[in-house]
Amino acid sequence: xSSSALTNRIIEEYASVAASPAAGAAAQRRHAAMEAxxxxxxPVARDENWKYANLRPLERxxxxxxxxxxxxxxxxxxxxxxxxxxxxxxxxxxxxxALSAPLDATAAQVFPLAVTGGPPGAPPAAGVAxxxxxxxxxxxxxxxxxNAAFATDGLAIRVAGATSQPVRIELLFLxxxxxxxxxxxxxxxxxxxxxxxxxxxxxxxxxxxxxxFITSAVTVDMAPGATLQHYRLQELNAHSTLFDTLSAQLAxxxxxxxxGIGSGAQSARSTLxxxxxxxxxxxxxxxxxxxxxxxxxxxxxxxxxxxxxRTVQTxxxxxxxxxxxxxxxxxxxxxAARGTDTQQSLRGLLAGAExxxxxxxxxxxxxxxxxxxxxxxxxxxxxxxxxxxLSRGLDRDSAQRLLKWAFLEDVIAQVALPALRRxxxxxxxxxxxxxxxxxxx
Numbered sequence: 193x194s195s196s197a198l199t200n201r202i203i204e205e206y207a208s209v210a211a212s213p214a215a216g217a218a219a220q221r222r223h224a225a226m227e228a229x230x231x232x233x234x235p236v237a238r239d240e241n242w243k244y245a246n247l248r249p250l251e252r253x254x255x256x257x258x259x260x261x262x263x264x265x266x267x268x269x270x271x272x273x274x275x276x277x278x279x280x281x282x283x284x285x286x287x288x289x290a291l292s293a294p295l296d297a298t299a300a301q302v303f304p305l306a307v308t309g310g311p312p313g314a315p316p317a318a319g320v321a322x323x324x325x326x327x328x329x330x331x332x333x334x335x336x337x338x339n340a341a342f343a344t345d346g347l348a349i350r351v352a353g354a355t356s357q358p359v360r361i362e363l364l365f366l367x368x369x370x371x372x373x374x375x376x377x378x379x380x381x382x383x384x385x386x387x388x389x390x391x392x393x394x395x396x397x398x399x400x401x402x403x404x405f406i407t408s409a410v411t412v413d414m415a416p417g418a419t420l421q422h423y424r425l426q427e428l429n430a431h432s433t434l435f436d437t438l439s440a441q442l443a444x445x446x447x448x449x450x451x452g453i454g455s456g457a458q459s460a461r462s463t464l465x466x467x468x469x470x471x472x473x474x475x476x477x478x479x480x481x482x483x484x485x486x487x488x489x490x491x492x493x494x495x496x497x498x499x500x501x502r503t504v505q506t507x508x509x510x511x512x513x514x515x516x517x518x519x520x521x522x523x524x525x526x527x528a529a530r531g532t533d534t535q536q537s538l539r540g541l542l543a544g545a546e547x548x549x550x551x552x553x554x555x556x557x558x559x560x561x562x563x564x565x566x567x568x569x570x571x572x573x574x575x576x577x578x579x580x581x582l583s584r585g586l587d588r589d590s591a592q593r594l595l596k597w598a599f600l601e602d603v604i605a606q607v608a609l610p611a612l613r614r615x616x617x618x619x620x621x622x623x624x625x626x627x628x629x630x631x632x633x
Contacts, residue, residue: 195233198250203230205255206341218305225340234334241332244518244550246459246487249433253405257344258374262288263366267399270364274611277393279362284369284376284404286345299352300359300390305379306345332463332491336437339377339409346379351418354387358419361392367406367432368399378408384418384446393612394424396434396456403431403458412440412448416469419447423612427619428456430484436462442472444498451607452478453616454488455623462490470498477506479603481623482515483544489518496529503534508603510596511540511547522554525562532559536566541573541599543592593624 206226234250235242262283273279278297281288287304295302351359365378384390398404406428414420428434434457442448446469454460466474474494482488494503509517517540525532540549553566573595582591600620607613 195236199230199233202234202255202338209256209342222341225337229334229337229341232334232337234338235332241491241520242461244516244520245461245489249405249459253371253433254374255338255342256374257342258284258369258376260284260286260288260345261368262286262291263368263399266291266364266366270397271615273362274360274393274609277360277362277391279364280347281364281366282345282347282378283366283399284374285343285365285378287347288366298359298361299355300361301350301352302361303348304345305343305348305381332493333437333439333465335407335435335461335463336409336439338435339379339407339437342375342407343377343379343409346377346381348381348383350383351385351388351390353385355389358389358391358421361390363392363394365394365396365406365408366399367396367404367428368402369404370402371405371433375405375407378406380410382410382412384412384414384420386415387417388415389419391421391609392423394422396426396428396436398429398432398456401429401431403433404428406432406434406436408434408436410436410438412438414440414442414446414448416444416446418443421449421608422451423607423609424450424452425616426452426454426456426460426462428460430456430458430486432457434460436460438462438464440464440466442466442468442474444470445472447473449475449608450477451603452476452490453603454479454490455481455620457486457488459487460489464490464492465495466493467495467497468501468503470500472498472501474501474503476504477603477606478519479507479600480509480517480519481600481620482509482511482517483623484513484515486515488515491520492522494521494523494534496523496525496532496534498529500531501529502532505534505536505538506603506606507538507551508600509540509549509551510543510599511549512543514544514546516548516550518550520550520552520554521566522552522556523564523566525555525557525559525564527558530559530561532562532564534562534564534566536568538566538568539599539602540570541596542571543573543596596624
């Protein structure tokens, strides 16, 4: 299906739900987003930054929002909330209040987007740039337009200035609707005031085995000196499709540590767009584990627009079976961004005869007085290390899984919360299907 034909079908489905009741701000957002999407359309496989993503499922999916049906309780497979974290559960993009902590459970202001379209009367935090109008969004953010047009709920989170302890919040996005019944549109609008400190866990999971279609959008606005530790865990079932967009703007001296662990979904594409102000710091650590016929792709664009900002980017990906893993990391240094310091380390591991790893480190530098480095490698397991483990009595399958584990630890070890790191490791042990690895935890 061509991009124009797909866009026309989306417009038709939007028209069927546009007449539903909505507050003014929400309705205006949806209409503006759909008008922008009408002009730019969704990406296609020939677009340079989308050639490793799997866009074919869009031809058979429905775009109307699914009608949420919150369960009486969470599936038993979901871990309990971490101590000190307020958990908010959103089912098919809508807040499930009965399964969530009270909105005032933390020092943060938490508002559902279902009625107001945003926090009522709340201005942007001091020092935070206003959101960019749709016409300024880059082509790789077009799925954010789809989310803005169809999302019926979500959360706005505003964190005030410096406190003695960081605010701790967990967002659990539960996909329960079958893709033929409608799509899920998780949406988060996050604002940190000057000096604010937030630790945020964002989980995307499935309620069952039914295939779901999820289009997620997260916006992050950080005022000067704000600090955010953000853990994003994608653990959807093996039949689902996910398109995810995260857009972040960091003011001067803001610090953003972003950790992404992806092992679920049949097809998933994550688009990360981060803009750094003067002296801002970004540490991006991502790991992907894919098997069978999964297609898991990530595009990360980091823009240095002011002096003395720093980016450290680490990616580790494993593709087994007939899976395909992609990571395109692009760093752009604008003319005013003197003193920029960037490091990229992208590594992929081929663990299947028909598996594919696509790594693309990119640097676009428009000024002098910068320090930028990048490196990318993709290959099979180290035969010397494998021989060493075999010589110590391990069978071949266990030795291979042990080497895969060590490969992912470059990213997992950066998770600063011990309890969360343990949960992540438990999930990955299950994915690697080797109970003996639990002895290493």
